[in-house]
Amino acid sequence: MAQPDRPSTARMIDHWLGGRHHHPVDVAAAAAFEAAYGPCAAIFRSLRDFLGRAVRAVAAEGVDGFLVFGAGVPTCGNVHEVAPDATVLYTDVDPDTVRLGQRLLAGSDRAGYGYGDAADLGTVDPAQLHRFVPGWGRRPVGVVFLGLAAFLDDDTLARTLDELYAAAAPGSWLAIDFDSEELAGHPEALAMMGPEFRMRAPEEFAPLLGRWRPSHDGIVPVARWRPVGEPAPVPDAFYGALASRSAD
Ligand SMILES: C[S@@+](CC[C@H](N)C(=O)[O-])C[C@H]1O[C@@H](n2cnc3c(N)ncnc32)[C@H](O)[C@@H]1O
Numbered sequence: 043m044a045q046p047d048r049p050s051t052a053r054m055i056d057h058w059l060g061g062r063h064h065h066p067v068d069v070a071a072a073a074a075f076e077a078a079y080g081p082c083a084a085i086f087r088s089l090r091d092f093l094g095r096a097v098r099a100v101a102a103e104g105v106d107g108f109l110v111f112g113a114g115v116p117t118c119g120n121v122h123e124v125a126p127d128a129t130v131l132y133t134d135v136d137p138d139t140v141r142l143g144q145r146l147l148a149g150s151d152r153a154g155y156g157y158g159d160a161a162d163l164g165t166v167d168p169a170q171l172h173r174f175v176p177g178w179g180r181r182p183v184g185v186v187f188l189g190l191a192a193f194l195d196d197d198t199l200a201r202t203l204d205e206l207y208a209a210a211a212p213g214s215w216l217a218i219d220f221d222s223e224e225l226a227g228h229p230e231a232l233a234m235m236g237p238e239f240r241m242r243a244p245e246e247f248a249p250l251l252g253r254w255r256p257s258h259d260g261i262v263p264v265a266r267w268r269p270v271g272e273p274a275p276v277p278d279a280f281y282g283a284l285a286s287r288s289a290d
Pocket residue numbers: 051052055089111112113114115133134135136139158159160161188189190193
């Protein structure tokens with residue numbers, strides 16, 4: 043593949059997770075960000091570990107189909123790797139990330155990758171949706187919505203989650219996170235996130251879930267969501283929850 047001339051967030055995270063699918067331009071951007079805010083690698087590792095624990099919890103409920111938004115690179119403990127009996131459709135809006143994901147999953151009959159704007163379910167290819175999330179709308183599924191809320195304003199996020207609730211079958215699950223106000227104390231790093239970046243307090247985020255009901259674990263720093271052993275000692279940059287769609 044030709045060297046990209048711009049970094050991508052998905053590949054920067056791949057670098058922080060110790061993956062193999064990034065380029066010098068991504069490493070340089072990651073280093074610049076780390077100069078302003080150091081603990082990125084540990085924080086993204088703890089977010090990916092939260093994904094693993096939440097997805098395994100959903101699979102343990104008997105769910106075997108997952109729809110992933112803002113998926114990034116489908117490696118390093120991503121959904122199909124932690125739920126090996128499930129089928130998974132990964133989606134993202136970034137064309138380079140979609141192409142990379144399609145290349146990495148080309149040989150898989152269990153996991154696919156396509157374009158999808160999280161704020162518009164209609165952009166997901168119905169053929170891919172029905173192939174990789176069979177029974178969508180009729181059988182319970184897992185929806186994975188991580189690393190995305192910060193890029194959606196409150197109205198868009200609330201509308202999107204409500205539309206997903208309406209589209210998913212009763213008994214479905216939503217794994218979601220949001221950015222806390224951690225970066226407010228690191229203005230240089232915050233400036234690098236751009237003007238659209240949104241930080242939220244848990245009490246601001248909770249109403250945006252609408253009809254989705256958080257599990258008894260609540261909305262907590264991701265490292266403290268059902269930790270296995272001691273929670274990873276990372277700043278509380280991401281909060282997360284696993285929420286369910288009840289029967290109508
Ligand atoms: C911070 S990364 C998170 C990647 C991955 N979910 C993770 O947790 O490591 C955000 C990803 O969301 C994608 N993205 C941003 N806005 C989006 C949208 N409206 N719909 C779908 N994906 C979006 C970006 O292209 C990027 O790959």
